[in-house]
């Protein structure tokens with residue numbers, strides 16, 4: 052890929068951003084930056100930012116925009132020569148405007164999955180926190196129950212996957228998503244994918260990216 056492709060994946064909590072992102076990384080070689088994974092690493096390492104962010108995350112609330120913009124900007128500064136995929140950022144219109152001042156995005160994918168499907172599936176999620184690898188008891192089980200396939204370390208359920216936090220996160224997403232998607236729709240780069248299963252959405256995302264990336268950068 053010769054052009055430095057810049058893309059964002061949007062979607063409600065549990066809509067499959069991490070799942071679809073890992074397939075995009077596998078097939079198209081973009082660098083994946085998940086804002087949630089970055090925050091969880093800060094929490095594990097007990098950094099000042101992590102300690103401050105934890106109370107918002109636990110309650111299913113958004114971390115303040117200025118904290119997020121600074122965190123992502125410093126990560127992107129190290130990726131000047133790579134194509135990248137942002138997952139979970141931006142989440143609000145002010146975040147989108149801040150990133151737009153420095154980086155021109157090529158594409159924004161939005162996963163449109165109904166809330167009732169999400170509430171049901173999030174109960175089965177297990178995460179390897181250090182790497183961000185995600186499993187699901189039925190959809191994508193680990194080889195050995197409760198254990199990460201790659202490191203053999205323990206899987207955990209995220210603190211914010213408790214039902215009351217999930218509801219708060221879905222409500223929050225509903226409030227912010229209109230202005231956020233409006234911003235990208237006006238730029239002409241928003242592409243929505245509707246469905247209830249990642250395995251049904253993925254082939255459509257794959258075909259879209261294949262033609263879009265080839266058109267921009269030639270075959271890869």
Ligand code: G5P
Pocket residue numbers: 062063064065066067068069070071086087088090107108109111112113114115119138139140141142143146172173175176177185186187189190191211220247248249250
């Ligand atoms: P995160 O970490 O960005 P969310 O809430 O946006 O968290 P989340 O929960 O990580 O999103 P996802 O990545 O969209 O969900 O979904 P996923 O992990 O791929 O799939 C969910 C589960 O379903 C997995 O177990 C997966 O295996 C399974 N699954 C996938 N597809 C299917 C399917 O087809 N069928 C079935 N049965 N299962 C499936 O953010 C966390 C917190 O950090 C803060 C906020 O506090 C946020 O709440 N934060 C920010 N705050 C402010 N601004 C930002 N930009 C922030 N970014 C993060």
Ligand code: MG
Pocket residue numbers: 068069085087
């Ligand atoms: Mg995720």
